[in-house]
Amino acid sequence: MTTQKARTTKLRTWFGAKATITIGPGFIHKAGLGVFLIPHPPVINWMLRLGLREDRQYTLSCTHEFGHLQSAPLALPYTVLMLALTFVTGHASLLEIILVFISTHAAWEVISEILTITSDAQLYREYYQGITIIPRIVFWISMGILTIIGWGIALSVLKL
Ligand SMILES: [Zn+2]
Numbered sequence: 001m002t003t004q005k006a007r008t009t010k011l012r013t014w015f016g017a018k019a020t021i022t023i024g025p026g027f028i029h030k031a032g033l034g035v036f037l038i039p040h041p042p043v044i045n046w047m048l049r050l051g052l053r054e055d056r057q058y059t060l061s062c063t064h065e066f067g068h069l070q071s072a073p074l075a076l077p078y079t080v081l082m083l084a085l086t087f088v089t090g091h092a093s094l095l096e097i098i099l100v101f102i103s104t105h106a107a108w109e110v111i112s113e114i115l116t117i118t119s120d121a122q123l124y125r126e127y128y129q130g131i132t133i134i135p136r137i138v139f140w141i142s143m144g145i146l147t148i149i150g151w152g153i154a155l156s157v158l159k160l
Contacts, residue, residue, distance in 0.1 A: 009062050019069040021062050031065040033072070044109050048139055051131040060127065063119050067112030075111060079104040085154040092157045103150025106143040113139070 008022045013033070020037055022030040029042040045064055049057040068075070079101070086092045086100045117124050128136075 007058065009066075011066055013066075013070050013072075015073055017069075019066060021065040021069075023058055023061055023065075029061070029065060031068060033069060044113075044139065047135045048113065050135045052127060056127045060116055060124070064112050064116045067115035067119075068108060070115060071108065071111045075104070075108040078107065082150055082154055086157050089157055089159075092153070096153045096157065100150045100153050103146045103148075103153075106146035107150070109139075110143050110147060 006022050006024045008020060011019045011021070013019050017033040019033055020031070022037070023042075027041060027046075028039055029045065030037040030039045032038050042061060045057075045061040048064070049060055052060070082100050082104050083097070086097055092100075
C-alpha cells in the first residue's frame with residue numbers, strides 16, 4: 001500500500017510503553033516504542049493486504065505493526081535465545097546464524113498476524129470476504145517453514 005501522506009497512530013502497549021505507528025508517505029512504515037521508531041518496507045503487510053480497500057489495509061497494517069510492539073517482550077528474548085543456542089557450541093556456520101535470525105523474524109510475523117486476527121476475528125473475516133486467500137496461504141506456509149527451519153538449525157547445532 002502506498003499513501004500520499006503519513007498517517008500516525010499512537011497506542012499504549014500492555015506493558016505501558018507508548019507505541020507509535022506511522023504508515024506512509026509512500027511505501028514506508030515506521031513503528032516503535034517511545035522515540036525509537038524503526039522505518040521498514042512493509043513487505044509482509046503489503047502481501048497480506050493485497051486486494052483490500054485502502055482504509056482496511058491501513059487498519060490491519062496498523063494492528064499488525066502494533067502486534068509487533070505488543071509481542072516485543074516475547075519476540076526479543078526468543079531471538080536472543082535462538083541466536084545464543086546457535087552460537088553456544090561454535091559449530092554454526094554464518095549461513096546458519098543468518099537463517100536462524102531470519103527464522104526468528106518469521107516467528108515474530110506469525111505472532112503479530114495472530115494478534116491482528118484475534119484483536120477482532122469477526123472484522124478480519126469480514127474484511128477478507130471475497131478476497132483471494134493465496135497471499136495469506138503463502139504467508140502462513142513460508143513463515144511457518146522459516147520458523148521451523150530455525151528450530152531445526154538450533155537443534156542440529158546443539159546435536160539434540
Ligand atoms: Zn510484520
